[in-house]
Amino acid sequence: xxxxxxxxxxxxxxxxxxxxxxxxxxxxxxxxxLVGCSHISDKSSKAVQDLxxxxxxxTVFLELSEDRKDHLTISDEQVKAExxxxxRIRWFSSDLSIFLLSTVATFYHYSSKITKYTSGxxxxxxxxxxxxxxxxxxxxxxxxxxxxxxxxxxxDGKSLLKIYKSLCGVAYLVNKSSESEIRQLLIKxxxxxxxxxxxxxxxxxxxxxxxxxxxxxxxERDRYMASTLRDSPGKTIVGxxxxxxxxxxxxxxxxxxxxxxxxxxxxxxxSPSFISKxxxxxxxxxxxxxxxxxxxxSFYTIRKRMFPKSNRPSVVVGFLCCIGTxxxxxxxxxxxxxxxxxxxxxxx
Numbered sequence: 001x002x003x004x005x006x007x008x009x010x011x012x013x014x015x016x017x018x019x020x021x022x023x024x025x026x027x028x029x030x031x032x033x034l035v036g037c038s039h040i041s042d043k044s045s046k047a048v049q050d051l052x053x054x055x056x057x058x059t060v061f062l063e064l065s066e067d068r069k070d071h072l073t074i075s076d077e078q079v080k081a082e083x084x085x086x087x088r089i090r091w092f093s094s095d096l097s098i099f100l101l102s103t104v105a106t107f108y109h110y111s112s113k114i115t116k117y118t119s120g121x122x123x124x125x126x127x128x129x130x131x132x133x134x135x136x137x138x139x140x141x142x143x144x145x146x147x148x149x150x151x152x153x154x155x156d157g158k159s160l161l162k163i164y165k166s167l168c169g170v171a172y173l174v175n176k177s178s179e180s181e182i183r184q185l186l187i188k189x190x191x192x193x194x195x196x197x198x199x200x201x202x203x204x205x206x207x208x209x210x211x212x213x214x215x216x217x218x219x220e221r222d223r224y225m226a227s228t229l230r231d232s233p234g235k236t237i238v239g240x241x242x243x244x245x246x247x248x249x250x251x252x253x254x255x256x257x258x259x260x261x262x263x264x265x266x267x268x269x270x271s272p273s274f275i276s277k278x279x280x281x282x283x284x285x286x287x288x289x290x291x292x293x294x295x296x297x298s299f300y301t302i303r304k305r306m307f308p309k310s311n312r313p314s315v316v317v318g319f320l321c322c323i324g325t326x327x328x329x330x331x332x333x334x335x336x337x338x339x340x341x342x343x344x345x346x347x348x
Contacts, residue, residue: 002031008054009033013047020051021246023229026254030235033057034250036243037122040111040190045122048240052129058234060130062123063225063241065141071120072127079118082109086338096160096280097145097152103167113345114183115190126240140228140239142221142266151216153272159210160279174337179344207244222248224266227259289323 009016023032033055037044052060064071074082087109090102108119130137174182207214226249229239241249255262 005033005055009051012054013050016047019044019047019243019246021250023250023253025230025237027230030232030237032061032229032237032239032253034229034239034241034246036241036246038243039122040108040115040117040119042117042121045125048122048125048238049129052126052238055236055238056133057135057236057238059136059138059232059237060126061138061140061225061229061232061237061239061241062126063141063239063245064123064139065143066139067143067145069139072124074124086342095149095152096155096276097148099280100152100163101145101148110341110345111186111190114186114341114347117190122240126238136233138228138232140225140232142224142263146267146269147217147221150220150270151213152276153270154212154216155273155276155279156212157275157279159212160275160283162209164283171334171337174340175333179340179347182340182344183347218244219248220266221245223252223255224263225249226252226255227257227262229253230255231259 006022009020013020019036021034021036023034024030025032033051035044035048035051037048062072087106088102089106090098112118127137129135173185177185207218222245225239225241225245229237229249230253239249
């Protein structure tokens, strides 16, 4: 039976050797068919559907945590309504993890809206199959907020600066590109993700410059999901996870440590570093006050040389005027970017 399933997978699912791993759970004797997906790829959804139809599993495992289970039952009308809303980046949140999560959510929002494909559809496809075929559903990932908070609490100044640099680079690219160019860039990005032959390395490239984020958002979650898979019921299991998690889960599926102990250890919180606690507010304060200080300093220096006997205007008023001008310019710049993304999403 196993050989027949393996042959069917090879014949029916393109690039199956890159996106599907067949694992054996030594502790329970179960067979796990793990499929690695891109979260904004219709080809991934088809691969998931095809694998489920071939394997007919007892259990469906999803790379989701309980805090995200509503994502599975959202209707098409709700998805459409959600995409009509303008996302909001939490610039002035004191919590760096909330800021970063809102940034990631904004990226997925416009990626879905512009490419006309809803992110996470592969998870809904698997959940729908499980409900229709009375399979056990296991949501086996660590809590999303917990993972991001833990990652941010361990972030260092160098990594934070790299993140800011990347965000500024994206903002500049969107601002200088036309709507059609933005659309083509995102479509090209989606086509790259649709190329399932690229395997896990393509998704892991982002983390090369962020070893701390890799450790917590990829490696630790690999161990966490492997432990949940190890404890999952059923003799035949289909696991639907992000492509980047395939190698790590395969590596840890038969770790000798009890799954409960692994999850307890990985759910322990870490104290925030100085950078994670104060990095965002300090960056905003520095970004506003430094240009204002330089502008005022230059203004007073020039004014003193040109009009040495004139009365000196209020420093406080000048400083506040500079900051007000900066806020107005920044708000206009960001607003223009969001308007351009909205116009881009309306292109056919």
